[in-house]
Amino acid sequence: MTAPQAxxxxxxxxxxxxIREDLPAPNTPEGELFHYTPHEAAQWxxxxxxKLMEMIRLREIEYVFNGRDNYLTGRQIAALNEHFVVKPFSKPARAA
Structure with missing residues (x-):
């Protein structure tokens, strides 16, 4: 007799x-209040x-919750991009 195989x-x-087609860009008037899924927003x-879904789950970024799904508006996408922009360093002018 043999043992049963798992x-x-x-x-x-x-x-x-x-991902829906023909999405308006977030920085356009139509896209400003358009609701993008995290996977749709990822392209911008x-x-x-x-990662966007994880950031939403951990409440690290602003998002829209409609009772079932999470969305990002065009304004929130623009704010997210602005938050993570690294500005160039400039030395302060020397006081004379």
Missing amino acids: TTSAPRKRPAPK TPFSGR
């Missing part, structure tokens, strides 16, 4: 997030959609 299943793959930020 069955292994393939790892479950999540479906790719759906230095972060991936997964």
Whole structure:
């Protein structure tokens, strides 16, 4: 008599997030109040959609919650980009 073999299943793959086509850019008047999913907003930020979702979960960034899903508005995307901009260093003028 042999021992029963353990069955292994393939790892479950999540479906790719759906990204709508023809999205307005966040810095345009139409995109300013448009609601983008984190994966849609990722194309205009230095972060991936997964990282944006994690930042939302940890409440590190502002977001819109509609009772079921999390979104970022164009204004929030612009503010996020502005927050992470590294400004060049300039030496202060020497007092004479």
